[in-house]
Structures are given as C-alpha cells and as structure tokens.
Amino acid sequence: MTMSSSSTGGRRRPPTIHDVAREAGVSRGTVSRVLNGGHYVSPAAQEAVNDAIRRTGYVVNRHARSLITGRSDSIGFLLTEPQERFFEDPNFNVLLSGCTQALAGHDIPLLLMLAGTKDERRRITRYITAGHVDGVLLVSSHSGDRVAEELREAGVPLVQCGKPMGPGSKVSYVAADDRDGARDMVRHLLDTGRRRIGMITGPLDTPGGVDRLAGYREVLTEAGAESDEGLVVSGDYSRASGEAGAERLLAQAPDMDALFVASDLMAQGALAALHRAGRRVPDDIAVGGFDDSVAATEAVPALTTIRQPYDRISAEMVRLLLAQIGGEDPAAVILPTELVVRDSA
Amino acid sequence: MTMSSSSTGGRRRPPTIHDVAREAGVSRGTVSRVLNGGHYVSPAAQEAVNDAIRRTGYVVNRHARSLITGRSDSIGFLLTEPQERFFEDPNFNVLLSGCTQALAGHDIPLLLMLAGTKDERRRITRYITAGHVDGVLLVSSHSGDRVAEELREAGVPLVQCGKPMGPGSKVSYVAADDRDGARDMVRHLLDTGRRRIGMITGPLDTPGGVDRLAGYREVLTEAGAESDEGLVVSGDYSRASGEAGAERLLAQAPDMDALFVASDLMAQGALAALHRAGRRVPDDIAVGGFDDSVAATEAVPALTTIRQPYDRISAEMVRLLLAQIGGEDPAAVILPTELVVRDSA
DNA sequence: TTCTCTACTGTGAACGCTCACAGAGCAGGG
DNA sequence: CCCTGCTCTGTGAGCGTTCACAGTAGAGAA
Structure with a gap:
C-alpha cells in the first residue's frame, strides 16, 4: 500500500536493479533473470521481483544493458538522399510507415536519420557504428554512395531498399522486380495498339533505373521494333525532371503515341508538359507510370x-x-510487381 | 605507415580506449581527456593520441560513456502529428533541416521520431525517458496532446515549436508572432481596398489557430467592420481542408472580395476551389496566406x-x-513575422 | 546410503568509459 | 629553503547491467 519514496515525483536517483533486489529479498542475478524472460526462476521469486519493480518504479537502464549486450533495441531508418526528395516522393512515406508498423510488432522504436549531405553522413555513420542502433534500414539508390559499404565493413546489420549497384556486394536487400514490371507495362502499351513508345528513365547510376530501361528495351526488341533512338531520356525521379524529360521527348519524337515513365512522380510532371503541349492523354498519347504511389x-x-x-x-x-x-547471413528478396490499369493508358 | 589490424575489414572486437592508450603510449585518462576537449593535455600527448585514434580506427562507445555521464549526445525531433501531415506540409521540412543544421554546429546528430498513433507515442516516450536522447524538440500543436507534459514530468529537457495551449505551462517554446502576423495581413487587405474579408482559420484547439483568428478580428473591429458572421470557417492546415473551407465560404458569402487563409497549404487548396468557381485571383478576390512556405x-x-x-x-x-x-531554466521566444507581397493580394 | 541430475540462486567479473584524486615536475614568491 | 600554485599524467573506483560459474537443495536412481 505505501509508496516507496522512489516512486514519487521528485526523485533524485532512479532505482537500480540492486534496489529492486533488496526490496524483493533476492539477488541481482535473480532480478536480471526475471527481466530477461524468467527462466530458472521460482514462481515465488518471480512474483516478489515483479512486485518490487512495481513498488520502486524501476526502469532498466538501457545504457548499462547495451554496454554489456552490445544491443540497443532500436533500429535506424537511414535515408541518404537530399532532404527535398524525401519530402517530395510519396514512396518514402509509405515505406517508412510500413517499416514502423512492422517493427511495432516487436516493440522496437524506429529512428529516422536523414543524411543528405556529406557532413551529415559522416556524423550519422559515426553515430551508428558507435552502436546506437542494432541495425539499419537503408534507403539510398545512388552508386556513388559509400555508406552501405562503410556500415557493412563496420559490421552493422544492414538491409537496403532496392538492389545495390555493385555486382559482388554482399549486402542484404529487398527490391521489386523492376525489369519484369517494366516489361509488363511496355507489353500493355503494345497490346493497346501503341507503336511509338518513348521512355523517361530513372537515374542510370541506380539498378532500378537501369533495370526498368532494360525491361523496356527487351520487350520492344522482342516485338521487332527498330532502334529506340531519340525515344529515351533520363530523369532523377523528381517531378521536375519528368516535366523536362517529356518536353525533350516531344521535341525529339513528335510522333510518339505512348510514354513509359519510370516513376509516378515524374509521370505527373510529364502529364503537365503534355497538357501544355496540347496532347490529350490517353487519346493522343498513353502514359504509363511506375510505383503506384x-x-x-x-x-x-x-x-x-x-x-x-x-x-x-x-x-x-x-x-x-x-x-x-539474430546472426543469420544476408539475403536478397525480389518481389513481384503488378500492372494497375487506370485512365492514362 | 603500417595499418594496425583493427582497421582492416573483418575485425572482431572494436578497439577500446585502452587500445588507443597503449598505441599512443599514454594512459586511459589522457586519451579520455583528448576525447573530451583536450584540456590539461600536452601538445605532444594530444598528437600521439590523435594519431593512435586514426591508426586504430577507434570510435568511442557511447553506451559506456552514457552509462557514466548520463548523457547520450543526441537529440530527438519528435513529431506527434499523423504521418501524412508531416509529408504534406512543407513547413516541417524547413523546420527539420533548420534544426539539423543548427545542431550540426555542435556535432550532435538529430533523431527524427514520428509518433502519429497513441501506440507509437507510448513506445517513443518510453524510449526517450529511458535516456536515449538528451532533449527533445517537439513539434505538435494539438492541445489534447499529453506528450509534452509527460516528458516534462520525467525531467526531459524540451522545447516546443509553437506556443503551448495551457496557460500556466512551464515548457520552453519558440513561436512566431501569430496575432501580429495576422494583423499585418488583414491590414494589407484593407489597405488595398478590400472590404468583405473572409478567413479560413487553423485548428482552433491550437494557439496558432486561435491567435491568427484573434488578429484578424481585432483589425476588422478597429476598422469598424460589423460582425464577421458567415465569413469565418476553420480548417486543419491541410490542402484539402483549405479547398473545402473556400467552397463553404463561397456559398455563405458570395460577395467576399478577400480571403485570409491561415496557412499557405490551405491557401493552395482555396485557390483551387476559387478557380473552379470561376473567381479570378486577385481581380475578383484577393487571397492572403500564412507561413511563406x-x-x-x-x-x-x-x-x-x-x-x-x-x-x-x-x-x-x-x-x-x-x-x-546545460541546466538553464525554460524560456519562451516570440519572433516577429513579415508581410511578403506577391501576386494573390 | 550415496551419487547424479535438475531447478534454482548468489557472486564475482566483466563491458568501456569518465571522474576524482593523487602525485610529479616546474615555476615563482616569501 | 619551503610553500603554493600551475600544468600535466596515471590510477582506482564505479556507472548498472549481464554473464559465466559455482554452489545449494531436493528428488530420484543406483
């Protein structure tokens, strides 16, 4: 019934495992065992410890625990893109909340780290390698990016979103089947009677950018199309680059009757450019996006x-x-994509 | 010239302060002093230690440091809004990068924590009170939000963005002068000859929402306007709510010749609604926003x-x-706003 | 009985760091 | 000469926890 002084508002020193042990009449070891699953603890001791924890208001000191276990029980979501892209691209939003939710089931908090500049990357890398998170979910596509390598070398568990650029890279990743998705879209455009199909690619220093272009080319070649000379320009997934890309394509290939754009955001930009040029979508020209954001x-x-x-x-x-x-080896997962037909094509 | 084995790829045990001390030929204490500012360290020792750190690839173990100092040398940026708002509202972007930059000068990493749901808030609050961050920059406007109180009670240093709702709250905050800003805008609309000025407010359970409305009303009253009956609707700062608000106002007060909207994002929505209704801006109706995002x-x-x-x-x-x-008492800072005249009014 | 096995418990020894303290060396003042 | 004060250095203790180990008690088998 009586509250111990340590559970009142203005306490000085937080209770330690030692205080709990004394309160429960057991040893530190027993308290620790209760804290970590309760194996090899008698029911009586179990209960006494839980009571004592409640009475003292004890909260485990995670720094001390981490020092010895080497774990921090938190995970970082690291984004090495310029900050604007993070806010502009709706995919990040979806990805982030998906990861947060998946981790919530394990009661692990997710720390978002934005490292758009070289300086930020250095600071964050140091923070991570110092053991502040147990692992990193990395979202970054560009090949010039050394962060993944650095973290891997430092032994930090890491899973990347999207295929890494280097071929022999031993890093875990999860990606959608970009090539296959691109093939589906181009086939759909062909099936609906389009013949002059242009493309705005993603950045070609990313596997996603390269693979979607490869899928596009494969299908066109299979369909017996001649060269795609003048039908391909590349963007950086931003709205603005989609707009600029479409303008360039309209100038280079005015007879284009379909346009495959490697991201929905770029496709939005392309739609604006087409609209300005007086082309009706899908009547004059079909537009296919990528992502379904x-x-x-x-x-x-x-x-x-x-x-x-x-x-x-x-x-x-x-x-x-x-x-x-948990000690398992890195692995890669490729997930299938799906064609979603709406109004633009 | 030779690299110590610990700096190569597959190292087992990360180097400790002890390894550095041995490598530099000094004691742990001296290394620690170098790490913490280098006071009372001879130039020779200083250099030897820095060399050793470079050679060994030493990174301080922050858990060990935190265990004794009680500090974590990192700061949390906590957002208790629904996640969509974070991505939609460009103000967060600006605020976040500003804070990141300001902290970069102190070499302190910023951890972004999104806690849109009750469950997330619980998890994150526990994480914070467990001492994982030294302080929290809180962005959350709604009054129903108990997070600020909880953190303050747990003794976590805290600064809020925007005035807190409760009057006697002892929490630090930084805010723009919302009332004064609103006054400036409404005065500007009056000065340019507008007479029937409507308003779309922010959420009225936030001080920002309330104060901007107060400024609007004050100026109208000073100008001798009759009641603003039917001229005021409220939104939640989202684009969609601005659009809906403008539609409602157009129906209630078709003779309106100016519209003050409490955020730029809502104003964007309002512009869309006005455009659909065939009103030309600023010819038929002037529109004033808030934020300059x-x-x-x-x-x-x-x-x-x-x-x-x-x-x-x-x-x-x-x-x-x-x-x-650093131990100072909480304080409040109110910063002045500025009228920026562009094309809409 | 004695021995073994199992369930449970307590005790040092880490983990890697900072902090307080003591002590060395050297200068300057009385 | 000693004392004081300064800069610099090393050492032991301890932060709060887990982990390995040793040790106890009681049950069952030999």
Whole structure:
C-alpha cells in the first residue's frame, strides 16, 4: 500500500536493479533473470521481483544493458538522399510507415536519420557504428554512395531498399522486380495498339533505373521494333525532371503515341508538359507510370502504373534485418510487381 | 605507415580506449581527456593520441560513456502529428533541416521520431525517458496532446515549436508572432481596398489557430467592420481542408472580395476551389496566406503571405534546448513575422 | 546410503568509459 | 629553503547491467 519514496515525483536517483533486489529479498542475478524472460526462476521469486519493480518504479537502464549486450533495441531508418526528395516522393512515406508498423510488432522504436549531405553522413555513420542502433534500414539508390559499404565493413546489420549497384556486394536487400514490371507495362502499351513508345528513365547510376530501361528495351526488341533512338531520356525521379524529360521527348519524337515513365512522380510532371503541349492523354498519347504511389491516383488523368508492393517490401526489410541481427547471413528478396490499369493508358 | 589490424575489414572486437592508450603510449585518462576537449593535455600527448585514434580506427562507445555521464549526445525531433501531415506540409521540412543544421554546429546528430498513433507515442516516450536522447524538440500543436507534459514530468529537457495551449505551462517554446502576423495581413487587405474579408482559420484547439483568428478580428473591429458572421470557417492546415473551407465560404458569402487563409497549404487548396468557381485571383478576390512556405511560391498566382522566420525559429529552438540541457531554466521566444507581397493580394 | 541430475540462486567479473584524486615536475614568491 | 600554485599524467573506483560459474537443495536412481 505505501509508496516507496522512489516512486514519487521528485526523485533524485532512479532505482537500480540492486534496489529492486533488496526490496524483493533476492539477488541481482535473480532480478536480471526475471527481466530477461524468467527462466530458472521460482514462481515465488518471480512474483516478489515483479512486485518490487512495481513498488520502486524501476526502469532498466538501457545504457548499462547495451554496454554489456552490445544491443540497443532500436533500429535506424537511414535515408541518404537530399532532404527535398524525401519530402517530395510519396514512396518514402509509405515505406517508412510500413517499416514502423512492422517493427511495432516487436516493440522496437524506429529512428529516422536523414543524411543528405556529406557532413551529415559522416556524423550519422559515426553515430551508428558507435552502436546506437542494432541495425539499419537503408534507403539510398545512388552508386556513388559509400555508406552501405562503410556500415557493412563496420559490421552493422544492414538491409537496403532496392538492389545495390555493385555486382559482388554482399549486402542484404529487398527490391521489386523492376525489369519484369517494366516489361509488363511496355507489353500493355503494345497490346493497346501503341507503336511509338518513348521512355523517361530513372537515374542510370541506380539498378532500378537501369533495370526498368532494360525491361523496356527487351520487350520492344522482342516485338521487332527498330532502334529506340531519340525515344529515351533520363530523369532523377523528381517531378521536375519528368516535366523536362517529356518536353525533350516531344521535341525529339513528335510522333510518339505512348510514354513509359519510370516513376509516378515524374509521370505527373510529364502529364503537365503534355497538357501544355496540347496532347490529350490517353487519346493522343498513353502514359504509363511506375510505383503506384499516391501520385498515380492524384494525377489527372489517373495513371496506369506498375505497383511496387511497398507493404511487403517494408515487411521483408524488417524481417531480413531482424534475422541478420539474430546472426543469420544476408539475403536478397525480389518481389513481384503488378500492372494497375487506370485512365492514362 | 603500417595499418594496425583493427582497421582492416573483418575485425572482431572494436578497439577500446585502452587500445588507443597503449598505441599512443599514454594512459586511459589522457586519451579520455583528448576525447573530451583536450584540456590539461600536452601538445605532444594530444598528437600521439590523435594519431593512435586514426591508426586504430577507434570510435568511442557511447553506451559506456552514457552509462557514466548520463548523457547520450543526441537529440530527438519528435513529431506527434499523423504521418501524412508531416509529408504534406512543407513547413516541417524547413523546420527539420533548420534544426539539423543548427545542431550540426555542435556535432550532435538529430533523431527524427514520428509518433502519429497513441501506440507509437507510448513506445517513443518510453524510449526517450529511458535516456536515449538528451532533449527533445517537439513539434505538435494539438492541445489534447499529453506528450509534452509527460516528458516534462520525467525531467526531459524540451522545447516546443509553437506556443503551448495551457496557460500556466512551464515548457520552453519558440513561436512566431501569430496575432501580429495576422494583423499585418488583414491590414494589407484593407489597405488595398478590400472590404468583405473572409478567413479560413487553423485548428482552433491550437494557439496558432486561435491567435491568427484573434488578429484578424481585432483589425476588422478597429476598422469598424460589423460582425464577421458567415465569413469565418476553420480548417486543419491541410490542402484539402483549405479547398473545402473556400467552397463553404463561397456559398455563405458570395460577395467576399478577400480571403485570409491561415496557412499557405490551405491557401493552395482555396485557390483551387476559387478557380473552379470561376473567381479570378486577385481581380475578383484577393487571397492572403500564412507561413511563406514553398507552397506560397508554387501557387498560381504566387501567394501574398506572412513569412514565419523558420530559420530563426529552428535556431532558437536548438539554442534553448541546449541551454536547458546545460541546466538553464525554460524560456519562451516570440519572433516577429513579415508581410511578403506577391501576386494573390 | 550415496551419487547424479535438475531447478534454482548468489557472486564475482566483466563491458568501456569518465571522474576524482593523487602525485610529479616546474615555476615563482616569501 | 619551503610553500603554493600551475600544468600535466596515471590510477582506482564505479556507472548498472549481464554473464559465466559455482554452489545449494531436493528428488530420484543406483
């Protein structure tokens, strides 16, 4: 009934495991065992300890625990893109909340780390290698990025979103099947009678950018199309680059009757450019996007696109990371995409 | 010239302060002093230690440090809004990068924590009170939110963005002068000949929402306007709510010749609604926003708005938080706003 | 009985760091 | 000469926890 002084508001020193042990009439070891699953603890001791914890208001000191276990029970979501991209691209939102949710099931908090500049990357890398998180969910596509390598070398469990650029890289990753998705879209455009199909690619220093272009080219070649000379320009997944890309394509290939854009956000930009040029979508020109983000449904007309299963991607990323933290070897997961037909194609 | 084995890829045990001491030929104490500012260390020792750190690839183990200092040398940026709002509202972007930059000067990493749901808030609050961050920059406006109180009771240094709702609250905060900003905007609308001025307010359970409305009413009253009956509706700062608000106002007060909207994002929505209704801006109706975010310059026509000095706000938040961590008492800072005239009014 | 096995418990020894303290060396003042 | 004060250095203790180990008691088997 009586509250021990340590549970009142203005306490000085937080109670330690030692205080709990004294209060419960057992040893530190027993308290620790209760805290960590309760194996080899008698029911009587179990109860006495739980009571004492309640009475003292004891909270485990995670720094002390981490010091010895080497674990921190938290996970970092590291984004090495410029900050604007993070806010502009709706995919990040979906990915982030997916990961947060997947981790919530394990009661692990997710720490978001934005490292857009070189300086930030240095600071955050040091923070991570100092053991402040048990593992990192890395979202970064560009090949010039050394962060993944650095973290891997430092022995930090890591799962990347999207295929890494280097071929022999031993890093875990989860990705959608970009090539296959691109093939589906281009086939759909061909099936609906389009013949002059242009493409705005993603950044070609990323596997996603390269693979979607490869899928596009494969299908066109299989269909017996001649060269795609003048039909391909590349962007950086931003809205603005989609707009600029479409303008360039319209100038280079005015007879284009379809346009495959490697992200919905770029496709939004492309739609704006097409609209300005007086082309009706899909009557004059069909437009296909990629991602199936909110940008696809918000676009006018709503975009036909390739759905990336972000819910499954984030779930798999978390699963792989926890497995890796548990000692398993890195692994790669490729998930299938799906064609979503709306109004633009 | 030779690299110690610990700096190669597959190291087992990370180097400790002890390894560095041995490598440098000094004691643990001296290494520790170098690590913590280098006071009372001879130049020769200083250099030897720095060399040894470089050679061994030593990174301080922050758990061990934290265990004894009680500090974690990191700061949390806590957002208790639903996640969509975070991505939609460009103000968060600006605020976040401002804080990151301000902290970079102190070499302190910023951890972003999104706690949109009750469950997330519980997890994150526990994480914070367990001492994982030294202080919290809190962005959350709603009054129903108990997070600020909880953290303050747990003794966590805290600075809020925006005035807290409760009157007697002892929590630090930094805010722009919302009332004064609103006054400036409404005066500007009056000065340019407008007479029937409507308003879309922010959420009225936030001081920002209340104060901007108060400023609006004061100026109208001073100008001798009759009741604003039917001229005021409220939104939640989202684009969609601005659109809906403008529609409602158009129905209630078709003779309105100006509209003051409590955020640029809502103003964007309002512009869309006005456009649909065939009203020309600013010819038929003037529109004034609030924030001066990118939404203001992206809007068509570009928004006349009230600039919130987000760069100074974030700098002040960081300054206040660091001061509070250093033992100073909480304080409040109110920063002036500025009228920015563009095309919409 | 005695021995073994199992369930449970307590005790040092870490983990890697900082902090307080003591002590060395040297200068300057009485 | 000693004393004081300064800069610099090393050492032991301890932060709060887990882990390995040793040791106890009681049950069952030999």
